[in-house]
Amino acid sequence: MTGTGNRERGTEHSAAVSVPGSQFPVPAQRVGIGYDSHRFAPGGPMILGGCTVPSDVSLVGHSDGDAIAHALTDAILGAAAAGDIGEMFTDTDPANRGRDSIQMLRAAVQRIRELGWAVHNVDVTVIAERPKIGPHRDAMRAALAAALDVPVQAVSVKGKTNEGMGWIGRAEGLACMAVASLAPVTAR
Ligand SMILES: [Zn+2]
Secondary structure, three states: OOHHHHHHHHHHOHHHHOOOOOOOOOOOOEEEEEEEEEEEEEOOOEEEOOEEEOOOEEEOOOOOOOHHHHHHHHHHHHHOOOOOHHHHOOOOOHHHOOOOHHHHHHHHHHHHHHOOEEEEEEEEEEEOOOOOOHHHHHHHHHHHHHHHOOOHHHEEEEEEOOOOOHHHHOOOEEEEEEEEEEEEHHHO
């Protein structure tokens, strides 16, 4: 859109936003981003997206290494400006060793709920040469939806390879990106 178009839109809707003495309206939505990566270790299975995925490699981590759950946890916490997964679950705490990452995700959902937010929808991209995400997509969506307390239709999981490039292409590990949108609890 051109600058002129923006000005026209602003004029057209000016009555809706220029209430004397008011603060900027409380936004009805928040958005957060999360990223995670984990190195592969020989021997499966792999815990990913809350599912046990048959694989000849697993994900190295202080917890169970579930990069989808970790990226989503950061996206949700980020959307509420409520910290990050490393601060909530330090990797120096023995209690977090081998921790079920779905429980970490549930804890993040609880934290944002206390701040007045609920998850609206999430979108995840896994970047990995293996395992293939497609055959496990629906099981992951169901497991994540249950943890997020949203319908399965509000959870998207997508897989991509890195076209053989770099550390992902050499199958040294995988990466995951996630976006989460939140709505006020009262709006659900
Ligand atoms: Zn992680």
